[in-house]
Amino acid sequence: MAAQPAVKISRKDFVSDQDVRWCPGCGDYSILANVQRVMPDLGVPRENVVFVSGIGCSSRFPYYMNTYGFHTIHGRAPAFATGIKASRPELSVWIVTGDGDGLSIGGNHLLHTIRRNIDTQILLFNNQIYGLTKGQYSPTSEVGIKTKSTPQGSIDHPVDPIAFALGCGATFIARTIDVDAKHMQLILKRAHEHKGTAFIEILQNCPVFNDGIWEAVENRKSRTTAALVLEHGEPLVFGQQGHRQGIVFKDGIPSVIDLADDDDPIERGVVVHDERPNASSYAGVLASLRRPDFPIPVGVFRAVEKPTYEEMLQAQVDSAIADRGRGDLKALLHSGDTWTI
Amino acid sequence: MTASKSRLKKHSERVERVAIRFAGDSGDGMQLTGARFSDETALAGNDLSTFPDFPAEIRAPAGTMAGVSGFQIHFSSHDIHTPADQPDVLIAFNPAALRANVDDVRPKGMLIINIDSFNQKALTRAGYDGDPLPDLRDRYQLVEVPFTSLNREALQGLDLSQREIDRCKNFFALGMLCWLYGRQMEATERWLGGKFKGDILEGNVRTLRAGHAFGETTELFPVSFEVPAAKIEPGTYRNITGNQALAWGIVAAGVQMERGVFLGAYPITPASEVLHEVARYRHFGVKTFQAEDEMAAASSTIGAAFAGQLAVTISSGPGFVLKQEALALASMVELPLVAINVQRAGPSTGSPTKTEQGDLLAALFGRHSQSPIPILAPCTPGDCFHIILEAFRIAVRYMTPVIVLSDGYIANSSEPWLIPDVDALDRDPIRFASAQDVGEFQPYARDPETLARPWAIPGTKGLEHRIGGLTKQDITGNVSYEADNHRKMNQLRKDKIAGIAKQFAPIEIDGPVEGEILIVGWGGTLGSITAAVEAVREDGLSVSRIHLRHLNPFPKNLGEILGRFEKVLLPELSDGHLALLLRARFLIDIRSLTKIEGQPFKISELTEAIRELHSSSTA
Numbered sequence: 001m002a003a004q005p006a007v008k009i010s011r012k013d014f015v016s017d018q019d020v021r022w023c024p025g026c027g028d029y030s031i032l033a034n035v036q037r038v039m040p041d042l043g044v045p046r047e048n049v050v051f052v053s054g055i056g057c058s059s060r061f062p063y064y065m066n067t068y069g070f071h072t073i074h075g076r077a078p079a080f081a082t083g084i085k086a087s088r089p090e091l092s093v094w095i096v097t098g099d100g101d102g103l104s105i106g107g108n109h110l111l112h113t114i115r116r117n118i119d120t121q122i123l124l125f126n127n128q129i130y131g132l133t134k135g136q137y138s139p140t141s142e143v144g145i146k147t148k149s150t151p152q153g154s155i156d157h158p159v160d161p162i163a164f165a166l167g168c169g170a171t172f173i174a175r176t177i178d179v180d181a182k183h184m185q186l187i188l189k190r191a192h193e194h195k196g197t198a199f200i201e202i203l204q205n206c207p208v209f210n211d212g213i214w215e216a217v218e219n220r221k222s223r224t225t226a227a228l229v230l231e232h233g234e235p236l237v238f239g240q241q242g243h244r245q246g247i248v249f250k251d252g253i254p255s256v257i258d259l260a261d262d263d264d265p266i267e268r269g270v271v272v273h274d275e276r277p278n279a280s281s282y283a284g285v286l287a288s289l290r291r292p293d294f295p296i297p298v299g300v301f302r303a304v305e306k307p308t309y310e311e312m313l314q315a316q317v318d319s320a321i322a323d324r325g326r327g328d329l330k331a332l333l334h335s336g337d338t339w340t341i
Numbered sequence: 342m343t344a345s346k347s348r349l350k351k352h353s354e355r356v357e358r359v360a361i362r363f364a365g366d367s368g369d370g371m372q373l374t375g376a377r378f379s380d381e382t383a384l385a386g387n388d389l390s391t392f393p394d395f396p397a398e399i400r401a402p403a404g405t406m407a408g409v410s411g412f413q414i415h416f417s418s419h420d421i422h423t424p425a426d427q428p429d430v431l432i433a434f435n436p437a438a439l440r441a442n443v444d445d446v447r448p449k450g451m452l453i454i455n456i457d458s459f460n461q462k463a464l465t466r467a468g469y470d471g472d473p474l475p476d477l478r479d480r481y482q483l484v485e486v487p488f489t490s491l492n493r494e495a496l497q498g499l500d501l502s503q504r505e506i507d508r509c510k511n512f513f514a515l516g517m518l519c520w521l522y523g524r525q526m527e528a529t530e531r532w533l534g535g536k537f538k539g540d541i542l543e544g545n546v547r548t549l550r551a552g553h554a555f556g557e558t559t560e561l562f563p564v565s566f567e568v569p570a571a572k573i574e575p576g577t578y579r580n581i582t583g584n585q586a587l588a589w590g591i592v593a594a595g596v597q598m599e600r601g602v603f604l605g606a607y608p609i610t611p612a613s614e615v616l617h618e619v620a621r622y623r624h625f626g627v628k629t630f631q632a633e634d635e636m637a638a639a640s641s642t643i644g645a646a647f648a649g650q651l652a653v654t655i656s657s658g659p660g661f662v663l664k665q666e667a668l669a670l671a672s673m674v675e676l677p678l679v680a681i682n683v684q685r686a687g688p689s690t691g692s693p694t695k696t697e698q699g700d701l702l703a704a705l706f707g708r709h710s711q712s713p714i715p716i717l718a719p720c721t722p723g724d725c726f727h728i729i730l731e732a733f734r735i736a737v738r739y740m741t742p743v744i745v746l747s748d749g750y751i752a753n754s755s756e757p758w759l760i761p762d763v764d765a766l767d768r769d770p771i772r773f774a775s776a777q778d779v780g781e782f783q784p785y786a787r788d789p790e791t792l793a794r795p796w797a798i799p800g801t802k803g804l805e806h807r808i809g810g811l812t813k814q815d816i817t818g819n820v821s822y823e824a825d826n827h828r829k830m831n832q833l834r835k836d837k838i839a840g841i842a843k844q845f846a847p848i849e850i851d852g853p854v855e856g857e858i859l860i861v862g863w864g865g866t867l868g869s870i871t872a873a874v875e876a877v878r879e880d881g882l883s884v885s886r887i888h889l890r891h892l893n894p895f896p897k898n899l900g901e902i903l904g905r906f907e908k909v910l911l912p913e914l915s916d917g918h919l920a921l922l923l924r925a926r927f928l929i930d931i932r933s934l935t936k937i938e939g940q941p942f943k944i945s946e947l948t949e950a951i952r953e954l955h956s957s958s959t960a
């Protein structure tokens with residue numbers, strides 16, 4: 001790979017020859033375009049990239065990427081990715097899943113993949129609905145949502161993907177928005193740079209079964225007040241000139257304060273964002289912020305270092321070979337007590 | 342050691358075969374004692390067969406019937422095939438062990454009991470109303486040995502707690518048995534030396550030797566027994582259990598096919614031992630992964646196969662059914678992997694430590710829709726090694742998942758195993774597709790002979806492609822919902838699996854090639870069936886026998902063989918799965934002999950059925 005002169009690769013190199021079959025207006029188109037746009041900048045040869053998915057609208061994603069791809073079983077993409085990455089740590093493995101695939105039928109696999117810190121990027125498209133099965137409520141749907149399977153309204157309390165990832169001990173957690181190309185590309189690059197499981201919740205609109213749930217943050221105008229952009233070392237400030245606001249913590253409880261244009265937010269006690277605290281409680285508070293009382297945080301919630309599963313596994317193989325020499329089958333079969341007739 | 346001198350003092354009586362059962366609480370170390378005695382017996386050159394039979398509970402309440410653990414060993418100066426129907430000798434460490442096992446002992450057989458444990462409390466706990474010994478003295482040779490106190494005497498002065506001392510008493514009994522049957526003890530002492538140190542080691546060695554000395558001096562045993570070495574094929578042997586052989590087969594596959602091995606598994610009895618064993622061999626480049634559940638075990642294994650590893654997953658019935666979803670995908674995407682099911686008695690949790698052959702139909706038809714997968718079944722502990730190598734060769738050559746059906750009986754049983762000559766084993770380095778040799782890459786273009794699609798792994802430039810569970814278009818592998826293509830792809834997968842039969846050697850018939858009675862067996866029942874057939878032949882019956890290791894596809898000459906016999910008897914440890922299949926497939930009136938007791942066939946059960954079949958009038 002390294003011997004050949006570098007040929008400039010572009011977005012087009014990552015577009016497969018398959019017709020994309022999502023509904024018109026689906027947020028997935030934008031996500032696909034952004035992933036394809038970012039790929040050439042990552043410095044990974046195309047043949048070393050693997051996209052793995054489960055089942056659902058989002059999980060058709062690998063068919064449209066001109067890389068290696070595996071469209072697997074409902075909920076189990078993280079387990080397939082684990083097998084791939086544990087076997088071949090040099091591959092860049094991406095998991096594409098949705099709120100139903102990842103957090104309902106695949107919740108267990110997601111939990112264990114994150115906790116093992118397998119070096120993979122998990123893109124969880126959250127539209128709070130089952131799309132491919134035609135509109136049932138999902139584990140992230142709000143209580144009360146009326147769907148085909150909940151004609152009187154859902155009585156399930158939703159799970160929050162960020163809080164879930166945090167509970168699993170994720171070393172990298174981020175949230176971005178399907179239509180915010182610039183922000184998503186930034187987050188995708190950060191996720192790829194991160195060594196370990198990078199979990200990204202992508203707020204994604206389903207125009208057919210759950211249209212408009214993220215409208216406040218998708219709309220450019222309302223986004224400035226509806227979204228809180230997290231940047232490491234910067235105060236938690238949102239809103240536009242003349243209506244700036246900030247997040248302060250009092251006894252660990254968050255609240256919103258108004259800021260005058262000439263206020264120094266830090267002097268006013270606005271929390272400065274830190275991606276790397278040892279305790280996950282800070283990120284937990286951030287994860288709990290929701291509208292209408294708070295803006296929706298987007299960006300990197302947490303980025304910490306921990307050894308990855310596959311590197312520790314490989315290290316065990318390497319040290320076993322170093323200590324005992326490469327395995328000798330004949331010696332193994334003749335080990336212990338034998339007798340000759 | 343004074344073993345050689347002792348022979349001079351007492352008579353030694355020559356016997357051709359002996360079956361001994363060790364029985365005690367699950368914490369008494371019966372499995373260990375049995376395994377050590379087996380190794381010494383193997384080293385003495387006898388043919389042997391063992392049968393561990395233990396409860397699923399790790400430590401059931403002490404002294405109860407529920408907690409009784411047993412280990413039977415049958416050894417002989419000639420070729421034997423089973424652990425024997427009835428033990429000649431029972432060593433019972435407590436009343437519960439006696440009560441649970443005594444009815445199995447042959448009439449006038451020897452009962453060696455730990456008399457120290459026969460107090461009122463223990464008798465009551467075992468469910469005895471009164472003292473059972475007077476009655477047993479009439480029916481058996483009862484030998485009362487105070488194992489507990491003799492062991493305590495032997496270990497006086499060691500810095501061990503009472504509890505630690507008492508835990509050594511199984512080795513006193515082992516030493517005594519070694520004297521009784523002329524076994525050496527060097528291998529056991531070596532084994533102890535590798536396992537323990539300090540006073541624990543000293544205690545075990547001392548009591549082992551004390552047991553031996555007790556045997557040669559006590560008046561309880563007027564004679565010792567000699568079982569001459571068996572005449573077996575020359576070569577170097579070792580003892581091996583089925584699970585150990587599965588594990589070594591997995592390791593060997595990586596060596597012979599020159600590729601890394603990935604084993605994804607979730608703990609389940611009786612398959613976990615394979616995971617434990619393989620995990621010890623990282624220096625062979627083997628990666629084991631203990632998954633979060635059975636679905637993840639199977640899914641990670643398929644992922645590893647996609648990434649180009651020799652991928653294998655292992656479980657038992659309840660775990661195997663959870664893998665069926667993933668196996669259907671593996672069948673659809675046509676990736677090579679091996680899925681092992683060490684069958685146990687079910688349904689549901691069933692009897693985890695007991696054996697059964699009840700998953701054959703699930704292996705064949707337990708997935709949704711049509712997803713043909715080859716099925717192999719090892720027939721002895723040692724065969725588990727060879728069948729894994731064969732399973733991997735089929736998987737890779739035909740690009741298919743392969744199911745291996747072992748069972749709880751051969752998993753835990755041991756036998757002397759002729760160690761294969763590694764240099765003579767097939768060596769099949771894996772060849773992946775590369776951009777040079779495929780031209781324009783098509784993920785579902787097929788080898789005209791095997792119908793296998795190419796194995797193109799990530800990291801290979803120019804072969805980037807996508808696979809998945811959606812119906813594939815022929816050649817391109819693109820998603821297709823077209824009716825004719827769907828039919829064709831189903832047919833191709835079916836033909837591919839059926840075509841594997843071309844590489845199987847024809848079935849060899851043991852006995853006349855045609856005639857009145859044919860016994861058909863599969864998998865782990867080989868030993869019982871072989872012994873039963875030999876027994877009825879000694880009575881003058883003409884009986885033929887075949888045994889299947891390939892359950893899907895069947896060897897090509899199976900139907901023809903079945904048609905050459907008037908009566909076909911098929912014993913299996915299930916409700917008759919293979920019988921149902923053969924009847925449907927070949928329209929032959931198979932007589933099914935079923936047993937669903939969690940135990941292997943007794944030879945007598947089979948000989949009785951064969952004799953009955955012989956005397957029944959032909960339809």
